[in-house]
Amino acid sequence: MDADRRSNAAREGWLIAGRDILHWVREPWGLVFGLAFNIMLILMFAFLFGGAIDLPGGGDYISFLLPGMFALTMLFGLESTMTAMAEDAKRGITDRFRSLPISSASVALGRAIADLLSSALSLAVLMLGGLLIGWRPTTGPAEIALGVVLLLWLRFALLWLGVYLGLRFRGAGATTAVQVLVWPIGFVSTVFVSAETMPGWLGTVAAWNPVSATAAATRELFGNPTGTTTGWLAENAVLGASLWPLVITAIFLPLAAGAYRRLRR
Structure with missing residues (x-):
């Protein structure tokens, strides 16, 4: 029975994800402008x-x-997740889903699937753009694939933070608050510069940023300069990029589930 419920939740999640994907196909400008903004940042800093x-x-x-920009793009996806969940909740769409005889996990699962697919597409476009301006991974396919997995693992963890914020804060200023x-978080990291060039206390904060861990790990896995020569992050980047999203998921997945159950009570 439990296996049947899980199977039904997975099918329902895919159906709800299809609804979100169709919405993006019909109104793609949010995705397009988001990609254009990230490309502009790359060109400006590069x-x-x-x-x-x-x-x-x-x-x-x-x-x-x-690689730092790839990690930053995963963080910027938080805003789109939060905004989509807040809009659905505010317009009553989430309540309609809750009134249907479907698993309570299906709505969040559908959002997770859709946003991960969107992030994978954005990541592919950015990687192609990086190749065009001179970026080159120098390791093998296995290391490159692991780097991509770690980037999407960070995005998966941040999904639950976005879902939670979208369900809890739906006022006019919610999007600004997320920004x-x-x-x-994005700029006090090692995305643009090495933590070793910052003042001591700020460098410590930046080095322990989850985005920095993913950026450092992907640089290492892609065979690119890491910008770190000493410290825990220099020696344990892949471990840090694996653990930080696990911690974020462990905190915000239950909070998001609780916020969903409390809607309209």
């Missing part, structure tokens, strides 16, 4: 500021920047 940035341990700045949360 060609406008890149010549002034030195990396500890040496190496090409574009090769350092691109205030996301931007400091």
Whole structure:
């Protein structure tokens, strides 16, 4: 019976994900503008500021920047998840789903599937763009595949934070509040510069940022300059990129489930 319920929840989740994907096909501008913004950041830092940035341990700045931007894109996806969940809840769509004889996990699962597919597509486009401007992974297919998995693993964890925020905060200022949360986390990291070039306390904060862990791990797995020569992150980047999303998921998946159950009570 439990296996049957899980199978039904998976099928229902795919159906709900299909609804979200159809919505993006009909109104693709959110995805397009999001990608354009990330490409603009890459070009700006790579060609406008890149010549002034030195990396500890040496190496090409574009090769350092691109894996960091891939990780930052996974973080920026938090806003789209939160906004979509908040809109569905505010317009009563989530309540309609709750009134149907479907698993309570199906709605969140559908959002997770759709957003992961969207993030995988965005990541593929950014990687192709990186190749066009000179970024090159220098390791084998297994290492590159693991790097992509770690990027999507971070996105999966942040999905539950986005679902929770979207269900809990649906006011007009909710999106702005998420932007205030996301931007400091994204920039106080090793996405654009090495933590070793920052003041001591700030470098420590940046080094322990979950985005930094994923950025460092993907740089290592892609064979790109890591910008780290000492410290825990330099020696345990893949471990950190594996554990941080696990911690985030363990915290926010139950919170998101609880927020969904409490809707309209």
